[in-house]
Amino acid sequence: MSATCPECSKNMKYDREMKIYTCTGCGLTLTRSELLSEMDKRTWAETDEDKKKREQREYLKWWTSPKNKK
Numbered sequence: 001m002s003a004t005c006p007e008c009s010k011n012m013k014y015d016r017e018m019k020i021y022t023c024t025g026c027g028l029t030l031t032r033s034e035l036l037s038e039m040d041k042r043t044w045a046e047t048d049e050d051k052k053k054r055e056q057r058e059y060l061k062w063w064t065s066p067k068n069k070k
Contacts, residue, residue: 006038 003012003021010025012035022029030038 003035003039006035006041 003014004010005012005023005025005028007028008023008025010023012021012023012028012030014021020029020031021035
């Protein structure tokens with residue numbers, strides 16, 4: 001699962017040993033269930049305009065990312 005920090009919108013990396021997600025920007029740590037809960041809250045609270053902007057950011061991030069990941 002590709003995750004975005006609910007606090008600062010930076011990428012979150014998953015630590016398999018600790019089973020937590022850690023933000024690369026602000027250092028916030030969340031378990032999978034906490035992250036899903038936060039994502040659910042954010043999805044319900046966002047307006048159509050917010051959703052459109054988020055989708056555009058995600059698409060731009062995908063478009064500019066290296067495509068040769070293995």
